[in-house]
Amino acid sequence: MKKIVIIGASSGMGRKVACDFARLGWRVGIAARREDKLREIKDMFPGRVEYMTIDVTASDAEERFNKLIELIDGMDYMLYASGCGWSNPELDTSHDEQTIAVNVLGFTRMINAAYKYYKATANLNRGHIAAITSVGGTKGIGTSATYSASKRYQWTYLQAIDQLAHRQHVNVSVTDIRPGFVDTALLDKRYPLEMSVGYVAPRLEKAIITAPRIKYIDSKWAVVTALWKLVPDALWRRLEFDF
Numbered sequence: 639m640k641k642i643v644i645i646g647a648s649s650g651m652g653r654k655v656a657c658d659f660a661r662l663g664w665r666v667g668i669a670a671r672r673e674d675k676l677r678e679i680k681d682m683f684p685g686r687v688e689y690m691t692i693d694v695t696a697s698d699a700e701e702r703f704n705k706l707i708e709l710i711d712g713m714d715y716m717l718y719a720s721g722c723g724w725s726n727p728e729l730d731t732s733h734d735e736q737t738i739a740v741n742v743l744g745f746t747r748m749i750n751a752a753y754k755y756y757k758a759t760a761n762l763n764r765g766h767i768a769a770i771t772s773v774g775g776t777k778g779i780g781t782s783a784t785y786s787a788s789k790r791y792q793w794t795y796l797q798a799i800d801q802l803a804h805r806q807h808v809n810v811s812v813t814d815i816r817p818g819f820v821d822t823a824l825l826d827k828r829y830p831l832e833m834s835v836g837y838v839a840p841r842l843e844k845a846i847i848t849a850p851r852i853k854y855i856d857s858k859w860a861v862v863t864a865l866w867k868l869v870p871d872a873l874w875r876r877l878e879f880d881f
């Protein structure tokens with residue numbers, strides 16, 4: 639029986655992936671801050687799902703993450719799905735602080751904890767670390783400066799951890815999953831090319847299992863991002879987005 643730990647499983651994409659894997663018979667360890675939402679998922683899948691409240695911005699997050707791994711007797715896969723972000727053209731620093739705390743500090747803490755788990759267990763079966771980042775890391779977005787910068791940080795960090803694993807002979811794959819707009823609580827309005835959670839989830843799950851280094855969800859967003867990368871900075875600064 640496969641075992642997965644999902645951080646950020648109380649809503650949106652993390653919740654859907656947790657429910658889908660539990661339905662398949664996997665043991666699923668779920669975490670986030672809202673206990674009522676986590677308990678609801680555990681009650682839907684008795685014996686398959688365990689939970690631990692974790693605030694990734696808190697100093698006890700790593701200890702609680704390790705307890706969650708113990709609750710499901712090990713971890714074959716880890717998915718980091720926690721995240722936050724706001725459209726912030728007025729540069730409200732409280733939003734910036736929250737975004738950096740979750741998407742940078744919390745992300746780093748949880749990816750490190752997963753890596754150290756695989757390193758310490760010297761696992762014979764390959765371990766997997768996956769994180770939902772975003773196409774938003776492609777270029778700095780003026781109205782979402784901290785969010786886009788935090789996602790670029792996540793891209794770079796995952797690449798670094800993948801290299802570290804190779805160097806330290808740690809048997810783990812590292813996957814950076816980059817969706818475009820998805821209809822979840824994170825978005826405050828409708829956006830172009832928006833995808834439903836139901837459409838995205840099977841693609842996410844395939845990426846978690848097959849473990850490519852980088853996965854764009856979906857092909858049209860891969861094309862959009864490829865074109866986006868080609869936009870020269872002189873033109874990029876003139877474009878008006880309202881993200």
Ligand SMILES: NC(=O)c1ccc[n+]([C@@H]2O[C@H](COP(=O)([O-])OP(=O)(O)OC[C@H]3O[C@@H](n4cnc5c(N)ncnc54)[C@H](OP(=O)(O)O)[C@@H]3O)[C@@H](O)[C@H]2O)c1
Nearest residue numbers: 646648649650651670671672693694720721772819820822
């Ligand atoms: N929706 C999109 O358009 C989109 C596009 C590209 C990438 N993404 C990325 O996808 C990931 C998942 O987002 P989503 O769209 O599924 O949004 P969501 O429904 O808002 O889910 C966010 C999750 O993060 C958790 N979280 C927030 N702060 C946390 C904290 N301090 N400690 C632990 N968990 C925390 C939330 O749980 P609690 O509040 O219970 O703690 C929730 O489970 C994020 O990284 C987001 O940036 C989203």
